[in-house]
Amino acid sequence: MKRKVISVLLAAVMVGTMLAGCGSKGTSAEGSTGSADGNSITVLVESGSPAESLANDTAAEFEKETGCKVIVDAVAYTGMYDKLSTEIKAGQAAHDVACMDFVWLAAFADAIEAVNDADTSDFLPTLQESGTIDGNLLGYPMWVNAKVLIYRKDLIPEEKVPATWDEYQTLAKEIATDDMYGTTVFGSGSDAVCSFLDFACQAGAEGLVYDKDGNVNITDQAYVDALNFMVENANADYTPSDSLATAATESQELFTNEKVAMQLNWSHQYPAAVEALGADKVGCAPMIGGSAGVGATTGPWYECVMKNSENKEMALKYTQFMYDHNADYMDLTLKIAGRTSVYEEAGKVEGNEHTTAVLDTLAADQSQPRPMVTTWSQVEEVLVGVVESTLGGADVKETLETAKTEIEAIGR
Numbered sequence: 001m002k003r004k005v006i007s008v009l010l011a012a013v014m015v016g017t018m019l020a021g022c023g024s025k026g027t028s029a030e031g032s033t034g035s036a037d038g039n040s041i042t043v044l045v046e047s048g049s050p051a052e053s054l055a056n057d058t059a060a061e062f063e064k065e066t067g068c069k070v071i072v073d074a075v076a077y078t079g080m081y082d083k084l085s086t087e088i089k090a091g092q093a094a095h096d097v098a099c100m101d102f103v104w105l106a107a108f109a110d111a112i113e114a115v116n117d118a119d120t121s122d123f124l125p126t127l128q129e130s131g132t133i134d135g136n137l138l139g140y141p142m143w144v145n146a147k148v149l150i151y152r153k154d155l156i157p158e159e160k161v162p163a164t165w166d167e168y169q170t171l172a173k174e175i176a177t178d179d180m181y182g183t184t185v186f187g188s189g190s191d192a193v194c195s196f197l198d199f200a201c202q203a204g205a206e207g208l209v210y211d212k213d214g215n216v217n218i219t220d221q222a223y224v225d226a227l228n229f230m231v232e233n234a235n236a237d238y239t240p241s242d243s244l245a246t247a248a249t250e251s252q253e254l255f256t257n258e259k260v261a262m263q264l265n266w267s268h269q270y271p272a273a274v275e276a277l278g279a280d281k282v283g284c285a286p287m288i289g290g291s292a293g294v295g296a297t298t299g300p301w302y303e304c305v306m307k308n309s310e311n312k313e314m315a316l317k318y319t320q321f322m323y324d325h326n327a328d329y330m331d332l333t334l335k336i337a338g339r340t341s342v343y344e345e346a347g348k349v350e351g352n353e354h355t356t357a358v359l360d361t362l363a364a365d366q367s368q369p370r371p372m373v374t375t376w377s378q379v380e381e382v383l384v385g386v387v388e389s390t391l392g393g394a395d396v397k398e399t400l401e402t403a404k405t406e407i408e409a410i411g412r
Contacts, residue, residue: 151283219404
């Protein structure tokens, strides 16, 4: 019988996740409040994120270069969408620039100024595609996250690092002991959905959730294979039995507490694991591959200019300025960025091996973004239910058929 993992109450929220509370007024780098005018722009960022840190760190330099003050409005993730939606519906320009999760771009596309003249040659793979709607590039990428393989290199020799589903399962079984699991399964929330879509990429999905013609495709064999892979792993003795309560944070906690030998987790968890366990114990590699090869879905954020901005020219200069400072993100907590050259240079430095793993993963033909639809939050709720139901024992094909009907009813 599998041992039940008892979840440990986290002492602090993981770096890079949303923090409680939101700013109702814009706050400049000097701490004053204000609104946009001819000599200032207001920038919306997620509180506690690298975007907030870099916006504050570079505000004085931008003002020195342009004479324009940067007012940073830091809001918790859960409140950012609602705040943007409210001001857009009101036709107001409370923010000149907004740092957006790309899953919001479709909903706000009509309110975002296109940057079609941007030089995209240094964008990381998939980032031009995931930032473009109806031929319009809607912003500059700040960073992208993708899952990679993070493993105990003191326990797993380089020649045994898995690259395929079969190798991954075989190693997880071999390395598991009474005190350590082989790996984990994400069965909770949006992390579970991303894992499901990662595996669907690897199994050959062409277009995630929707095919190139806009038809819901989640009953295709790739999605069946992906869910069966997750169910097999969740039911195996080499994973914790509480996969339905496991996501990125819980998996990372097990890894850094030396209770799991490897995990498929977001790339920023690698430097955090190195800091916790030491470079001699932690390694990383590109995402594993299924029948169609390596593939992963991505989690990029973009710096966007709002069409209703009264200082649009300066806002556009600011987004270019921040893109020019993209390398500075590597000095912040998550150590992720949005430019290929930044990742290539960072990968030469010990402790940044995750950047090379991400480059290799994103360069794979099967890596692709989540769908650009205005109803993604509703679609994601359906997909959360799909993973939870099948990991709980529901029939995979029947569950996918039901989900297809629900997603078709939701629309795009």
